[in-house]
Amino acid sequence: MDKRILLVASGGGHWQQLMQMRSAFDGHELFFLTTLSGLPEQFDARPAAIVPECNRNAKLDILKASLMIGRHVVRFRPHVVVSTGALPGVIALAIGRVMGARTIWIDSIANAEEMSLSGKLARRVAHLWLSQWEHVAKAAGAEYAGAIL
Numbered sequence: 001m002d003k004r005i006l007l008v009a010s011g012g013g014h015w016q017q018l019m020q021m022r023s024a025f026d027g028h029e030l031f032f033l034t035t036l037s038g039l040p041e042q043f044d045a046r047p048a049a050i051v052p053e054c055n056r057n058a059k060l061d062i063l064k065a066s067l068m069i070g071r072h073v074v075r076f077r078p079h080v081v082v083s084t085g086a087l088p089g090v091i092a093l094a095i096g097r098v099m100g101a102r103t104i105w106i107d108s109i110a111n112a113e114e115m116s117l118s119g120k121l122a123r124r125v126a127h128l129w130l131s132q133w134e135h136v137a138k139a140a141g142a143e144y145a146g147a148i149l
Contacts, residue, residue, distance in 0.1 A: 002027060003029070005025050006033065006078035007022070007030060008034070008069075008088060009083060013110055014083075014085040017149060018083075019043050022045070030047075034051070035088055051069050054088060066091050070091075070095050073101075078096055081093050082106070085116060086118045087121075089122070102127050103127050103128070105125075106148070107131045109148060109149050111132075111133070113136070114139070120140075123142070129143060130144065130145055
């Protein structure tokens with residue numbers, strides 16, 4: 001059975017890492033969410049939508065992003081939500097989990113010393129919580145399954 005998989009990443013390195021993994025989801029129905037216009041077209045990642053970037057310092061932006069992300073999650077009804085970061089990915093995981101989706105967080109390889117702040121938040125909602133650094137995974141209590149890059 002094909003799964004509906006929602007793939008979520010902010011622009012930059014988070015998106016690059018998500019694109020490195022996309023062949024792992026071949027054969028499934030995919031929908032991409034990102035925060036930077038033009039990325040889906042540049043990587044032929046379709047269907048896709050752009051959602052607002054948000055961070056802990058801008059509460060109103062978090063609310064706006066949550067509403068938009070929630071709308072996409074409800075419409076797509078994913079079986080699985082996967083994110084490489086940042087806060088929009090955590091939001092998507094949380095909403096997806098409430099709706100019954102399995103959730104996977106893969107912390108960015110850029111976080112070589114400790115789990116990212118978004119990654120720490122994702123721990124609460126991710127069924128599978130991964131770091132790309134074995135020592136970071138061990139220290140945080142996450143799982144390690146290798147690195148993307």
